[in-house]
Amino acid sequence: MTKSRSSVMIMAISVFFVISITYFVFAGDISAQSEEKSFVTHTGGVIMTSGEVLDPLYTSATMDFDPMEYLRTFDYGEVSTLPDGTTLREYTIVAEDDKMMEVSPGVFYNVWTYNGSVPGPTIRATEGDIIRINFINDGSKEHTIHFHGIHPSEMDGVFEPVGRNGGQFTYEFEAGPVGVHPYHCHIMPLEEHIVHGLYGVFIVDPKEGRASADEMVMVLNGFDTDFDTENNFYAANTIPFYYQHHPIQINAEELIRIYVVNMVEFDPINNFHLHGNLYKYYPTGTDIVPSFYTDMITLSQTERGIMEFEYQYPGNYLFHAHKVEFSEKGWIGIFQVHENKEQKIEEVEYGR
Amino acid sequence: MDVSHKPSKGKMIASGIIPFIFLVILTGYIFGPGSELLDLGVPLPEISMELVNFVDSEIQVTVRNTGPIPVEVVMADINDRIQPAAIEPDRFLERYETALVRIPFEWNEAEPYIIGLTIDDGTRFEKEIEAAAPALKPDFELVGLFAVIGTYVGIIPVMIGLLWLPFIRRISKSKYHFFLALTVGLLLFLGIDAIEEALVVSGENLAGSFNGVLLTVTVTVLSFLGLYYAGQKLINNSQLSRLSKPIAIALMIAIGIGLHNFGEGLAIGAAVGLGSIAFSTFLIVGFALHNTTEGIAIAGPLSKDKTSTRSLIGKLIGLGLIAGSPAIFGAWIGGFSYSPFSSVVFLAIGAGAIFQVIVVIFRMIREEGDKNLSSASVVSGISIGMLVMYLTSILV
Numbered sequence: 001m002t003k004s005r006s007s008v009m010i011m012a013i014s015v016f017f018v019i020s021i022t023y024f025v026f027a028g029d030i031s032a033q034s035e036e037k038s039f040v041t042h043t044g045g046v047i048m049t050s051g052e053v054l055d056p057l058y059t060s061a062t063m064d065f066d067p068m069e070y071l072r073t074f075d076y077g078e079v080s081t082l083p084d085g086t087t088l089r090e091y092t093i094v095a096e097d098d099k100m101m102e103v104s105p106g107v108f109y110n111v112w113t114y115n116g117s118v119p120g121p122t123i124r125a126t127e128g129d130i131i132r133i134n135f136i137n138d139g140s141k142e143h144t145i146h147f148h149g150i151h152p153s154e155m156d157g158v159f160e161p162v163g164r165n166g167g168q169f170t171y172e173f174e175a176g177p178v179g180v181h182p183y184h185c186h187i188m189p190l191e192e193h194i195v196h197g198l199y200g201v202f203i204v205d206p207k208e209g210r211a212s213a214d215e216m217v218m219v220l221n222g223f224d225t226d227f228d229t230e231n232n233f234y235a236a237n238t239i240p241f242y243y244q245h246h247p248i249q250i251n252a253e254e255l256i257r258i259y260v261v262n263m264v265e266f267d268p269i270n271n272f273h274l275h276g277n278l279y280k281y282y283p284t285g286t287d288i289v290p291s292f293y294t295d296m297i298t299l300s301q302t303e304r305g306i307m308e309f310e311y312q313y314p315g316n317y318l319f320h321a322h323k324v325e326f327s328e329k330g331w332i333g334i335f336q337v338h339e340n341k342e343q344k345i346e347e348v349e350y351g352r
Numbered sequence: 353m354d355v356s357h358k359p360s361k362g363k364m365i366a367s368g369i370i371p372f373i374f375l376v377i378l379t380g381y382i383f384g385p386g387s388e389l390l391d392l393g394v395p396l397p398e399i400s401m402e403l404v405n406f407v408d409s410e411i412q413v414t415v416r417n418t419g420p421i422p423v424e425v426v427m428a429d430i431n432d433r434i435q436p437a438a439i440e441p442d443r444f445l446e447r448y449e450t451a452l453v454r455i456p457f458e459w460n461e462a463e464p465y466i467i468g469l470t471i472d473d474g475t476r477f478e479k480e481i482e483a484a485a486p487a488l489k490p491d492f493e494l495v496g497l498f499a500v501i502g503t504y505v506g507i508i509p510v511m512i513g514l515l516w517l518p519f520i521r522r523i524s525k526s527k528y529h530f531f532l533a534l535t536v537g538l539l540l541f542l543g544i545d546a547i548e549e550a551l552v553v554s555g556e557n558l559a560g561s562f563n564g565v566l567l568t569v570t571v572t573v574l575s576f577l578g579l580y581y582a583g584q585k586l587i588n589n590s591q592l593s594r595l596s597k598p599i600a601i602a603l604m605i606a607i608g609i610g611l612h613n614f615g616e617g618l619a620i621g622a623a624v625g626l627g628s629i630a631f632s633t634f635l636i637v638g639f640a641l642h643n644t645t646e647g648i649a650i651a652g653p654l655s656k657d658k659t660s661t662r663s664l665i666g667k668l669i670g671l672g673l674i675a676g677s678p679a680i681f682g683a684w685i686g687g688f689s690y691s692p693f694s695s696v697v698f699l700a701i702g703a704g705a706i707f708q709v710i711v712v713i714f715r716m717i718r719e720e721g722d723k724n725l726s727s728a729s730v731v732s733g734i735s736i737g738m739l740v741m742y743l744t745s746i747l748v
Contacts, residue, residue: 041436041456045409049454051440054428106426106443107474225474232476240434328433 056104056241064101065117067237068246071216074124087129097139104233104240109225112196118238119219120200125175127204133171137162146186147202150176158186178206179285180259182302195224195265203259213255220262220270229266233330240330247334252314254340258307262299271298273322279309296322311337395420397471400559401479402692404467405487406459413453413467417445418559427470428455459484490688498683501620506613506679509640511672513647520655529717530729535649536713537737542612543706550699557692568700575704598656599667604712606675608705609646615702617682622690645740650675
């Protein structure tokens with residue numbers, strides 16, 4: 001009697017054992033077949049799948065940051081004139097550090113923001129204007145704004161940390177020198193405050209102005225979403241592959257001016273390559289005479305400049321980091337060049 | 353003493369169940385209303401890439417959620433370059449759920465690749481493949497090839513080892529004890545070898561949440577106990593069946609060795625599957641030499657069988673097949689559907705089987721008179737057995 005009971009016990013234990021092992025070993029093979037979907041690979045092949053497509057390039061995410069809007073938006077501030085005739089430009093910038101943003105389809109990352117976006121607003125003034133920034137820190141950590149440019153020590157945003165949860169500080173200085181400059185938080189650990197997104201662009205126009213052009217700003221940035229001091233994503237204006245999926249619309253025979261600022265951390269250099277064209281390059285934008293005529297520049301941390309070019313032929317042209325790792329992780333885009341209605345391309349004669 | 357105060361059956365059942373009910377309440381409380389009590393720390397997600405297959409213009413990755421929380425697989429990359437991919441059946445993985453990630457990619461044979469998968473919180477997991485090799489398809493040719501390899505590694509060497517039986521039969525009792533102890537040495541080495549292999553596989557390819565070491569130990573012990581129980585029944589009933597006691601023991605050893613050879617077959621199949629052909633050639637030659645000694649292990653107890661060698665031949669072939677042929681099945685499974693979890697389990701079962709055989713042989717020697725297992729023949733037998741195994745294992 002006892003003997004048979006114990007053998008039943010042992011039978012039961014071994015059956016349980018075998019079933020549980022079978023579950024683990026073969027669980028992967030149990031998959032339901034559903035409707036086929038197709039997707040396009042980077043090399044153009046079309047693949048069918050019964051599952052889901054994982055692709056930051058061809059899937060659309062619901063983005064709370066619109067790179068297309070950021071591209072051509074310049075914030076000239078609230079303008080008034082001081083008694084001595086100088087233009088005063090006033091801005092309010094609020095820092096926050098609790099926002100979760102979908103930086104790439106399905107990937108959520110805690111971004112730290114100026115006015116709710118990465119990068120922060122593009123501040124634009126003319127040389128000699130007075131810039132006044134009412135800075136409010138709504139974050140849970142201390143933050144500042146440190147502008148690159150010429151200003152008094154106490155306006156440098158380094159030694160005056162602005163307290164958390166509502167601390168305030170007013171930065172006031174004369175806009176200068178002419179060019180394109182970054183601004184960013186300068187609280188230690190600095191790298192952490194920068195890579196989370198506390199940076200933006202500050203453009204100082206020369207008094208005499210520049211030639212009229214289709215102007216845009218591109219911040220080259222990256223995100224280290226798993227905190228291993230290597231960027232998982234790179235982009236022009238935050239969202240990887242965005243301008244490849246949504247080409248930037250421009251006209252042939254029209255001057256294009258790009259204010260480029262490299263804010264990539266961890267990697268010592270970044271670069272900018274343009275297809276089917278060359279651009280005039282003004283390092284830091286401080287001179288009105290271009291230094292280079294090239295299709296490739298190299299940018300170190302916070303290195304920046306102005307690019308000017310015109311397309312002759314309509315069509316699609318890539319622009320991307322020629323450090324291919326960066327372009328294959330998102331820093332790539334397309335200019336879709338349209339025929340200029342006013343200046344017909346047919347008028348150009350060849351072979352003369 | 354008179355046991356007049358006999359407890360009722362209902363009371364007995366209740367006393368058995370009441371603690372169990374409290375346990376259920378405790379568990380329910382922690383998962384339900386009391387869950388905030390334990391809301392400490394941050395649960396870190398984890399996924400494991402268990403299998404990577406290189407097929408036509410595509411890399412296929414079997415991924416399992418081995419962390420404490422559900423995850424979403426959102427991106428795939430190869431060599432840290434983002435690639436469009438598909439995930440089947442879907443990107444949401446509950447605990448221990450698996451999915452197949454298909455990454456279209458023109459891979460090059462024999463080149464190393466690092467496969468990366470990123471989950472919703474931005475964490476990237478990667479798996480390095482030393483050399484890309486086309487996944488094996490179970491066609492007739494390969495199935496046949498594996499069968500030949502399995503025969504060469506498993507069946508033939510064991511049969512050769514069994515040929516020593518007439519020799520062992522003619523020697524004196526102490527020399528016979530030496531051969532039994534030699535068997536113990538051989539088996540001890542094989543058992544430790546299997547455990548080491550299981551630990552290596554679990555360390556390299558098995559997610560931490562499977563507790564590879566404990567899995568190995570648990571399966572080894574269960575296998576040991578299961579076979580010990582079954583073996584004891586077999587030996588006790590040997591008078592009833594037509595099996596003599598020595599043959600019953602030899603059968604036990606053959607089963608143990610068979611389970612072990614299954615593990616060896618897995619290793620060979622996996623090596624061929626991973627494209628390390630040169631490596632598997634050495635593996636095959638090494639195992640073949642190694643396994644000849646396994647034949648001796650089976651022959652040891654058989655020499656006590658009173659029947660003539662001639663009448664034993666059929667049984668010998670049967671035992672050789674039991675011990676050797678699992679290498680063929682192992683090679684098939686290892687080559688065509690390798691999974692680290694099943695490898696660890698099979699290796700551990702083999703180890704448990706072998707330790708069980710060791711216990712049986714020790715008891716045999718003790719019953720024959722060497723109560724302390726301390727005679728020169730036993731000690732030298734075990735030592736030489738281990739040494740022989742170590743030396744032949746260098747060839748693997």
